[in-house]
Amino acid sequence: MIVGGGVHGLATAYYLARNHGLTNVAVLEQSYLGSGGSGRNTAIIRSNYLTPEGVRFYDRSVKLYEELSTDLNFNVMFSQRGHLTLAHNDASLRTMRWRAEVNALQGVDSDVIGAAEVGRLVPQLDLSDTAHHPILGGLYHPPGGIIRHDAVVWGYARAADALGVHLHQGTEVTGIDVEGDAVRGVQTSRGPISTPVVVNCTAGWATLIADMAGVRLPITTFPLQAAVTEPVRPFLKTVVVSGSLHVYVSQTARGELVFGAAVDPFPSYSMRGSLQFTESVAGHVLELMPALAPLRVLRQWAGLCDMTPDFSPVMGVTPVDGFYLDVGWGTYGFKAGPVAGETMAELVATGKTPELIAGFDLARFAEGRLVGERGAAAVGH
Amino acid sequence: MTRLQPQPGEVIDRDRPIRFRWVGRDHQGYAGDTIASALAAAGVRVFGRSMKYHRPRGLLSADFHDPNCMVTVDGEPNVRGAHRLVRAGMDVRPQDTWPSLRFDVKAANQLVGRFLGPGFYYKTFMRPARLWPAYEAVLGRFSHGGHAPSEPAPERYDHRYVHPDVLVAGGGPAGMAAAAAAAGAGVSVLLVEEEQELGGHLRWGGPDDLAALRDLRAAMAAGSVEVLTDSVVTGRYDGNWVSVLQRAGAGGATGTVRERMVKARAKHLVVAAGLIERPYVVGGNDLPGVMLSTAVRRLVNLYAVRPGDRAVVLSANASGAAAADDLSRVGVDVVRVLDARAGEDITRIRGRSGVQAVECSDGTVVECDLVVTAVGWTAPLTLLTLAGGRATYRADAARFVATGLPDDVSAAGGLVGDGTLEQLIEHGRAVGRDAARRAMRVASVLAAGVPGAAVPAVHDGHVDVPALQPAPHPELFLGATDGIVDYSEDVSAKDLRAAVREGYDSIELAKRYTTATMGPAQGKLEAVNSIAAVAAATGADLAATGTTTGRPPYVPVSLGALAGRSHSLLRRSPVQGWHDAHGAVPLYAGAWIRPDHYGDPVAEVRAVREAVGLIDVTPLGKFDLRGADVPSLLELLYVNRWRKLDVGSVRYGVMCAEDGVVLDDGVTGRLGPEHYLMTTTSSGADAAHDWMERWLQTQRRDLQVHVTPVTANYASINVAGPRSRELLARLTSLDLSASAFGYMRVRTGRVADVEDCVVWRIGFTGELSFEVHVPAGYGLHVWEALLDAGADVGVRPFGVEAQRILRLEKGHLIVGQDTDGLTQAYGAGLGWAVKADKPDFAGKPELAWQLMREDYLHLVGLQPVDGTAVPPEASQIVEDGTRIVGRITSSRMSPTLGRSVCLAMVAPHLTAAGTTVTVRLPGGGSLQARVMPQHAHVDPEGVKLRA
Amino acid sequence: MLIPCPLCGPRDALEFRFVDETVRRPEPQSASPEQWRSYLYLRANRAGAVTELWLHRSGCRQYVVVERDSLTNTVTAARLARKEAVS
Known part of the structure; x- marks a missing residue:
């Protein structure tokens, strides 16, 4: 029984069926498929993380994404147009070099480039040295890019459905039955279901689902907002990120500019957007690309992000037998969808924790072994 | 035309x-x-x-x-x-x-x-996969919109803040009436109208409408209502925070402001947005010459434009009849008026580059060049649903209405229901009076929350708002043939039907799959027809199909207006002007601008090592701490011990978070029995302040300590080098001799005739040095006095780069560079500072447990075997080719030693002095480097700074 | 979102900094690793009524205990932290 009909839940179901032949699998979704974070994120894919473990994990995800259209027979429009993180000071250049070096050692293409090359990649950027946030260089990651997020959800859903997985939309989980230390079933808005295995693949509501099984999580839920502009003709190929300015920008195939930022300054389960968000994101975008002032923001929205103390997910087993976690995805869940599905499916099917996710276990918090991604905090997109 | x-x-x-x-x-x-x-x-x-x-x-x-x-x-x-x-x-x-x-x-x-x-x-476009980039380029041609500008325009954008008691969105008859009534009740009112003039549908109406409009406008002009035209309420956020985009008139006298975002904290919001006319979905409905009845009325009555020569009108309401009348009046041949209420219909519109004929439901084909439809209205509920209202479908009126509004939002006029002009105005008036009453109540509640504020009296009279119901209207959405549903996205009824057939069978999925209502109009014209198309395909009704979530902004808002005037807030030391004038290369460090160097950082280093240098360290966080319990606070904040610090002494402190991770460091001096000056890193100052107050206000409320941030009250100048004593002595009567003013001591006194300077003797650079904290207004004076007085001893200013080299030579770490988000005190080599026997301090348990572990990285001094090679910072230290066992955290060529020096984080098995490690260089290659016995490369014994 | 600061009156949340849920700090001398790390990392993260610590950073710089509904962001109460019973 998989809770959550987003990319993580659907991918887990798909790989359970495809890789392990398990089709007695159901995905429970309280709303419609992809209605949560999967349909609200800014669809950026990259693998240039800071720790070797992080790089290997997300690199596997990029590889799976590269094959996904063929694999699912559904074009997810993965556009590997390059991902550029801007450096506005020495400290960020140093962190970028750190990332680039770790990436290189894992075989991931990502390089520190100078301001001139940044200007060649994105001519709209203001490269003048009078800017408060002058552009000193950047970390360029050619395999990074954007994808059509809904298509990933739909592609996995169609493929899982074709393999015999049951997809239940409009089905909210209201309780988890635990006897002794083992899962016995789930209660839903449409009745009880008996099952020995529950995989929590939710984002935003991960704490509430885990509470039902009596498992406490190191998670605080924050809204993450995004906005798009009206479409204009394609001019921005690269995904542009500025950590210091807390903003990232990409242009979709439809011509809209998509903006994102850091999570909201306080936790909430409310998904109403704020004016402060669009104001600050607009200010920061114009600091980077002043010519874009007349472009208009068409809509803003918010999703919920389950933030963990070390900017890494919580995956694997729990003290409750049969209750698995694939949660705590912060602002980086979408890019991990395929690899999370693949590894969670392997864990559930074989009972053995794959090496790729061993470091993301829940026990690390009680044991004080946090993951080093915290070193590269700020905006991680 | x-x-x-x-x-x-x-x-x-x-x-x-x-x-x-x-x-x-x-x-x-x-x-x-x-x-x-x-x-x-x-x-x-x-x-x-x-x-x-x-x-x-x-x-x-x-x-x-x-x-x-x-x-x-x-x-x-x-x-x-x-x-x-x-x-x-x-x-x-x-x-x-x-x-x-x-x-x-x-x-x-x-x-x-x-x-x-x-x-x-x-x-x-999936196969072959390698061709996807080429397909993508072709698909790019199907993106729409204009070209993004490549150069910034000269116009500016601006923000304005307003606090109206009542904000009225929509300046039609009901909105004007509401605004006037609210103002009449004595509250301040802001009326916002999207079009260039007040009036709403009265503007393009007949003689009676125009007469009523004149009266309403006269009332507006006579009253106290502030009116913004060509302005639109773009969003309503929590706390009735209302954003208004002001387009025309934003330029004021200068005309250089293109748009202004007016942000209102409204005590009450009245939404009087009127109605939007809905297109009819039928084959050919997107041909030039197919218009809404309101479009025809606007063209004829506002702009005196003849919309066509031969018109066919499909009408289900008075607007269709009025449009037909307007057309007839100006001589357009209205060849046929089809009454939809009587079952008459258009089944298809023919034409190629424009309308040529219509096929009617009775089988006739009528040639024409203009087709006018009046088939229903959509209530623009966005602001109401953003405020928490719910869109509910009324089949009898063929439109959605809002229910469940919060107390501080109401709706007036056509948005609520239909009526005669008098009824709409009366409704607006009542809503306006009620809004004023509610706004006064909010004002009273707000004032009651402010200690000492006068609370205005509340007149709790009741206002009867007359009921305004939507008039019956036939449900006319989809015609006999498939037409365009979403014009900007080019989505037809057939597309939506196909989407449902493929399984995208809810309104949200169908919308995302077809992109219907996702274009620039955000569904204002198209949303209800989209719902109708999905409903028709699924067999459900509109109420069950429901709406998609409305999201701000109501209309698109420029990035310029959102950003407002561009502000670049920089903190500057009082000496920064001097730096600018003397060739300093600026460094942006957080909020501060600082001199990176003055052209030759190596010469600056030499001056400090051989003579004397001055650095402006004003950005250091500085806090004045007073009270009997300051030592107790410091004992909690820092891992070090403070109880025995005597008056006249300073100490270097290490601050850790509760997880034992190094948070900040700095020097604190005891100036008097109950008076301390504490310094923190520049970037950590704000966090340290919050952290101190958190201890005092939430954990140890018993402690008697006053914390005053004084970062900007002092200019801070570090005078460093073997001749610093000689130089400073020329400007102060303080006895600076080694016996009178030892290392890690502090004095307060006169420097360059400035009273109340705090001088302490510390050594971040590794040299004999005095840090002088000068009342900020005299910072430049003291700086210049030091330079003037020291010409003969070779004084020169040095910047941040020289300081980085000097401190690295001395092996002093920088928190956040030589440590990271997981580095605990022992890993940073700061274990000597930890007084584990203290009963409590931030991070104590974690540091105790860290001592029992061996799995963390350690900061070590490191020197490349080849002293001419400087491995870039962040170079990785590897074993077996690819296994990462550490990294270079700081590296420079040392002018003093004539060789490269580093600090590095290394795995525990590599910490022993003399261990050789392999550093992988960015861009290929590697070098060998040796672990040193200590962090300091220059003067490890500390002879110089104790001189 | 408005927070009714006990000293300054109702102010926009932008003037404040969210600090944390109110959590009890274990006794550092005796806390077990599990207790201490529960204090460091585990949060109730409730959907609904929450009690939180905020700092009126751009105002009176007082720590304020805020009662809030995390589903609607409605603030129902705010009290000076230094006047709270010691937790």
Whole structure:
């Protein structure tokens, strides 16, 4: 029984069926498929993380994404147009070099480039040295890019459905039955279901689902907002990120500019957007690309992000037998969808924790072994 | 189309012709014309082409929301041509023209039509995968909109803050009545109208409407209501925080402000947004010449434009009849009026580049060049649903209405229901009076929350708001044949049906799959028809199908208006002007601008090592701590011990978070029995302040300590080098001799005739040095005095880069560079500072446990075997080629030693002095480096700084 | 979102900094690793009524205990942290 009909839940179901032949699998979704974070994120894919473990994990995800259209027979429009993180000071250049070096050692293409090359990649950027946030260089990651997020959800859903997985939309989980230390079933808005295995693949509501099984999580839920502009003709190929300015920008195939930022300054389960968000994101975008002032923001929205103390997910087993976690995805869940599905499916099917996710276990918090991604905090997109 | 004789309500000024350019040719309109009306008067029928099929498109609603009239004006893309007024000399260009506006791309239509069904992207272009980038480039041609500007425009944008008691969104009859009534009740009112003038539908109405409009406008002019026209409420956020985009008039006297975002903290919001007319979905409904009845009435009555010559009208309401009357009055041949209420219908509209004929439900075919539809209204509920209201479908009225509004929001007029003009005005008045009453109640509650504020009296009278119900209206959404549902996205009823058939069977999924209602109009015209199309395909009714979530902004808002005036807030030391004038290369460090160097950082290092240098360290966080319990606070904040610090001494402290991670470091001195000056890192100052107050206010409320941030109260100058004592002694009467003023001591006194300077003797650079904290107003004076006094001893200023080299030579770490987000005190080599026997301090348990572990990285001094090689910072230390066992955290060529020096984090098995490690260099290659016995490369014994 | 600061009156949340849920700090001398790390990392993260610590950073710089509904962001109460019973 998989809770959550987003990319993580659907991918887990798909790989359970495809890789392990398990089709007695159901995905429970309280709303419609992809209605949560999967349909609200800014669809950026990259693998240039800071720790070797992080790089290997997300690199596997990029590889799976590269094959996904063929694999699912559904074009997810993965556009590997390059991902550029801007450096506005020495400290960020140093962190970028750190990332680039770790990436290189894992075989991931990502390089520190100078301001001139940044200007060649994105001519709209203001490269003048009078800017408060002058552009000193950047970390360029050619395999990074954007994808059509809904298509990933739909592609996995169609493929899982074709393999015999049951997809239940409009089905909210209201309780988890635990006897002794083992899962016995789930209660839903449409009745009880008996099952020995529950995989929590939710984002935003991960704490509430885990509470039902009596498992406490190191998670605080924050809204993450995004906005798009009206479409204009394609001019921005690269995904542009500025950590210091807390903003990232990409242009979709439809011509809209998509903006994102850091999570909201306080936790909430409310998904109403704020004016402060669009104001600050607009200010920061114009600091980077002043010519874009007349472009208009068409809509803003918010999703919920389950933030963990070390900017890494919580995956694997729990003290409750049969209750698995694939949660705590912060602002980086979408890019991990395929690899999370693949590894969670392997864990559930074989009972053995794959090496790729061993470091993301829940026990690390009680044991004080946090993951080093915290070193590269700020905006991680 | 042609210009008509003067009309009673026309808004054009025929005495003021205006010339502008369209597709490179000169055109003329009048002041008051929109781009669309001027062009329509000149006979232009096609304003653009549709996104996917590139079908010609003409005016549909002839207002801001018209999806078919997006143009580029003087390089500004996506301008609403049916709203923007003509201006002399403006250059207007069409968009979405492929290959050109005039050329009918029939071949292209046929080419793309085969595969442009809903979701076509997802089902095609997958194989071979290597060709996807090429496909992507082709698909880019199907993006729409204008071109993004490549150069910044000279105009500016601005913000304004207002605090109206009542904000009224919509200046039609009900909105004006509400505003006037609220103002009459004695509260402040801001009235916001989207169009260029107040009046709403009265503006394009008949003589009675115009007479009523004159009265209402006169009342507005006489009253105290502030009116913003050509302005629109774009969002309502938590706490009645209302954003208003002011377009026209934002420039004021100078005319250089293009748009202004007016942000209102409204005590009450009245939404009187009126109604939006809905198109009819039937084959051919996107041909130029198919218009809404309100569009026809606008063109005729406001702009005196003849919309066509032979018209067929499909009408289900009074607006259709009025449009037919208007057309007849100005001499348009109204060849047929079909009464939809009697079952008459249009089954298809024929034509190629414009309307040629309509097929009627009785089988007749009527030739015409204008088709007018009046088939129903959509209530724009966005602001109400953003406020928490719920959209509920009323089948009897064929529209959604809002229910469940919060106390501080109400709706007035047509948005609520239908009625005579008198009824609408009466409703507006009552809502306005009620709004004033509620706003006063909010004012009273707000004032009651402010200690000491006068609380205004509340008159808790009741206001009877008359009921206003939507009038019965037939449900007319989808006609007998498939037409366009979403004009800007080029989505047809057939596309939505196909999406449902493929399993995208909820309104949210169908919307995402087809992109219906996701275009620039955000569903204002199209949303209800989309719901109807999905409902028809699923067999559900509209109520069960429901709406999609409305999201701000109500209309698109420019990035410029959102950003407002560009502010760049920088903190500057009082000496920064001197730095600028003396060739300092600036360094932006957090909020501060600082001198990185003055041209030659190596010479600056030498001056400090051999003579004396000055560095401006004003950005250091500084806190004045007073009270009997300061030592207790410091004991909690820092891992070190503070109880025994005597008056006149300073100590270096290490601050850790509760997880034991190094948070900050700095020097604190005891100036008096109950008086301390504490310094922190520049970037950590704010966090340290919050952290101190958190201990005092939430954990140890018993401690008697006053914390005053004094970072900006002092200019801080570090005088460093073997001759620093000699230099400083020339400007102070303080006894600086080694015996009187030892290392890690502090004195307060006069420096360069400035009283109350705090001087302490510390050694971040590794040299004999005195840090002078000068009352900020005298910072520049003391700086210049030191330079003047020290010319003969070789004083020179040094910047941050020289300081970085000096401290690295000395092996002093920088928190955040040589440590990271997981580095605990022992890993940073700061274990010597930890006094584990203290009963409590932040991070104590974690540090105790860290001592029992061996799995963490350690900071060590490191020197490349080849002293000429400097491994870049962040170079990785590896074993077996690829296994990462550490990294270089700091590296420089040491001018003092003539060799490269580093600090590095290494795995525990590599910490022993003399261990050789392999450093992998960015860009290939590697070098060997040796672990040193200590962090310091220069003067590890500390002889110099104790001199 | 408005927070009714006990000293300054109702102010926009932008003037404040969210600090944390109110959590009890274990006795550092005796806390077990599990207790201490529960204090460091585990949060109730409730959907609904929450009690939180905020700092009126751009105002009176007082720590304020805020009662809030995390589903609607409605603030129902705010009290000075230094006047709270010691937790």
